[in-house]
Amino acid sequence: MSSLIRPQRDGQGFRLESRSVLETDTRRVDHIMGADLNTEVGNRIRQRRALVKMDQAALASRLDVPVSVVQGWESGSGAQPLDLTGLADVATALSTSIADLVPAPEDDLTDGVRLQLPDEDSSIVGSRGGVDYYVYRCLVRSPSVPMLIPLVVDVLVDDRERAEFNGGHAGHEFIYVMEGSVHMQWGDEAAPKTADLPTGASIYISPYVSHTFTALDGRNARLLAVNF
Ligand SMILES: [Fe+2]
The missing domain is CATH 2.60.120.10 (Jelly Rolls)
Known part of the structure; x- marks a missing residue:
């Protein structure tokens, strides 16, 4: 047949x-794109820079930007927004990946368990x-x-x-x-x-x-x- x-x-x-997957994804984006994102990314850039023994001037030189721009990133002020290309450049300059510079996904387990009901x-x-x-x-x-x-x-x-x-x-x-x-x-x-x-x-x-x-x-x- x-x-x-x-x-x-x-x-x-x-x-x-x-719509449930899209709605779930939107909540996740809200989490990542919240007001704390700049601060979190800035902290991670600073920590990674310290780990590889590079000062702000050296990082700025590698990226061909003023030191004040690096300071702005690390302070999380948002005055010097990083787009995806910029973040990739920072990651490369720090010998790491973008994933190392952005917050990890939110853990959605409850005491080690994640439940999904039929309507989800x-x-x-x-x-x-x-x-x-x-x-x-x-x-x-x-x-x-x-x-x-x-x-x-x-x-x-x-x-x-x-x-x-x-x-x-x-x-x-x-x-x-x-x-x-x-x-x-x-x-x-x-x-x-x-x-x-x-x-x-x-x-x-x-x-x-x-x-x-x-x-x-x-x-x-x-x-x-x-x-x-
Ligand atoms: Fe398959």
């Missing part, structure tokens, strides 16, 4: 079906080859564990001839077939390995191994996928 289980609107890439999750449509291929439901995540990406994935395409490989991705992946059954292909697209996997099967995929899933038997298939 050649069909899409759930025909969707046109478009490439990802489409948010819920969000769905994203992943398109491949011009068709909607998967629907990803985003499960609980925390900046404390940045590599953890748990998802419930609905497999929309049930025609293996229309399978689209992903080219592989960073991180290890664990998959559990929650509902239905899937046809998995992986490796060399021209001569892929294949397997038919029923409900209850589980899979481990190494980083950067190209893979794809299509549903079997014309039924909806649902996977639990955890990238880490």
